[in-house]
Amino acid sequence: MILPKTLAMCLFISTLGVAKADDGAKFPLKPVKIIVPVAAGGSADKLTRVLAEKLSEKWGQSVIVENVTGASGTLGSAKVAKAPADGYTLLETGEALTLNALLFKKLPYDSAAAFTPVIKAVVNPQILVVNPKLGIDTFQQYVAVSREKPGTISLGLPTNGGIAQIAHEMLNQRTGGKVNYIPYPGGGPAAVDVIAGHTNATLITLAAVTEYVKSGRLKALAVTTTYRSTALPQVPTMAESGQPGFSVESWQGYLAPAGTPPAIVNQLNRDFAEVLRSPGVRRQLENLGYGVKASTPQELADTLAGDMTRYGKIVHDAGISIQ
Template sequence: MTFTRHTLRRSAIAALALTALTFATRQHAAPDPAARFPTKPVRIVVPVAPGGSADKLTRTLAEKLAVLWGQSVVVENVAGASGTIGAAKVAKAAPDGYTLLQQGEGITLNSILFRDLPYDTNKSFTPVIKAVVSPQILVVHPGTGIKSLHDYIARAKAQPESISLGLPGNGGIAHVAHEILSQETGAKVNYIPYPGGGPATVDVLAGHTNATLITLAAVTEYVRAGRLRALAVTTSYRSPALPDVPTVAEAGKLPGFSVESWQGYFAPAGTPPDIVAKINRDIQAVLKTPEVRAQLEAQGFKVAGGSPADLATSLQSEHPRYAQAIKAAGLSLR
C-alpha cells in the first residue's frame, strides 16, 4: 500500500480526533467525588448516652443511609459535659464528610453557658440539615400523685425543691425550658442532671426521681403504656403522637409559652460544599420515605428538612432568646 501525503494527513487528523474523543469520554465518565460519596464507612457522633431521642433518631437514619449508600454508618455515643466532648471530637475530625455530629439547640446553648469550649461554635462546624423538630414533654412517675401541670406547679411552689426533676443534660433545652416555666410561675424543683435522656428516663421509670422534662420522642411509648404520666408539652401546639396531652400554655394558663427542640446534623468546618449538599439530599430522601416519616411521627418527631443555609439561619435566630432566658436564670457552666 502506497501512503501519499494526503493519506498521512487524513490519518493524523483521524488519530487526533480519536484521542480527543477518548479524552472527552474519560472526562465525562470521570466520577465526581461527591457523586461517589461515600466510599467507606461513615461515623455519626451522638454526644449523649444511648437510649434517648437523639440516639433513636440517629440510629433510624443510620440504618436507612447504610442501605442507600452501600456503606456502614456507625453511630458512636460520646456523652459528657453537656455534649461538648462529642462535639469537640467532630470538630477535630477530617473535613471530608465521613464524620458527622448529631446536635440540636444544645450547640447554641453550650456556646452561651460555657465560658471556654474546646472548639469555636461559629467556626468549627458546617451545618448540614435540621432533621426533625419536637416538643419537650413534662412527665412524672404515677406514684407521685401529681395528675396535672396545676398540681405540679402548686407542689413545687408550696414545697420548693421537693420534686426531683431528672434533666437529660445540664444546661440543655429541658433545663432552659423549665427555667422559663419557673420564672413565669415561681415553681422550684430539685434538678438532677444526667448524661442523656436514656438514663434520665430509666430513673424516673424506677421511681428514683419524680419527673423529667425531655424530648417527647424519648418517652412516648412509656406514656402510652401508663408507666409515666404526661402533664404538658412545651410547644404552642399539641403533638399528634399524644394528642390528649395539653400544652404548657393551656394547662398552666401561660399564654405565649413555647419551646420547640430540634435535632440536626453537622460536619467539620471545611467539608466540601458538594459533599455537604449530597449528605443533605440523602438525609432528606430518607426522611421523606413513608416508612421513616411514619415511624418518626409516631414517636413524636415532626420532620423538618431544609437546606444547610436554613439550619444556619435557625442557629442565628434562636441565640438571642436563649441567651436572655439563661441570663435571667443565672445559669452558667464552666
C-alpha cells in the same frame, strides 16, 4: 456568659455548607460515623439509629452510630470538630450546640468556626412527665407543688444546661416555682430513673418517652409547644394549662466539620432529606412524636443564629452557667 452581638449573629453560620456547586465526586466510599453526644436510649439516639439504618442501605456503606457522652455533650462535639473535613464524621445536635456556647466559659473547640450545617432533621415538643406514683396528676398540680413546696420535686435533666433546663427556667420565671435539678448524660438514663422512682419527674424530648407514656410507665402532664403532639394527642400544652403563650420547640439535626467540601455537604443534605421524607421513615418518626423538617443547610444556619439570640436572654435572666 453572653457572647458579643457580632459573634452571636454569625455563630455556626458557614457558607462552606450552603454552596450549590457539585463536583460529581462519589461519596461515600467508606463507612460514615455519626457522633451522638448523649447516652443511648434518648431521642437523639433513637432518631440517629433510624436514619443510619436507611442511609446505610442507600449508600451501600456502614453508618456507625457512636455515643460520646460527657460535659453536657461537648466531648462529642469536640470529637467532630477535630475530625477530618471529608464528610465521614458527622455530629447529631440540637439547641445544645448553642446553649453550650452560652453556658461554658471555655470549650475545647471554636463554636463560631468549628461546624458546617448539613440539615435540620426534625422538631419535637419537650414533655413534662412524672412517676405515676408521685400523686401529681395534672400540670396545674405540678406547678402548685413547685411553688408551694420549692425544691421538693426532683427533676432529672437529660443534660446539664440543655433545652429542658432552659424551658423549665422559663416556667419558673412565670410561676415562681423551684425544683431540684438532677443532671444526666442523656434522656434515656433520665427517663429510666423517673420510672424507677429515683427521681420524680423529667422534662424531656417527647420522642424519648412516647412509648413509656403509652404503656403507663410515665405520666405525661403537658408539652411545651403551642400544639399538641399527634403521637400523644391527649396530653395538653402548657399554654392551654394555665401558661398562655408558653412555647419551646426543640430540634435535632446534623452538622459536619467546618471546611467539608460544599458538594459533600449538599449530597449529605439531599440524602438525609430523601430518607426523612420517605413514607416509612416519616411514619415511624411521627409515631414517636417527631415533626419531619428536612431543611436546607442555610435554614439550619438561620435556626442556629436565631437560637443564640432567643436563648441568650433566657440564660442571662436565669443566671444559668456551667463551669
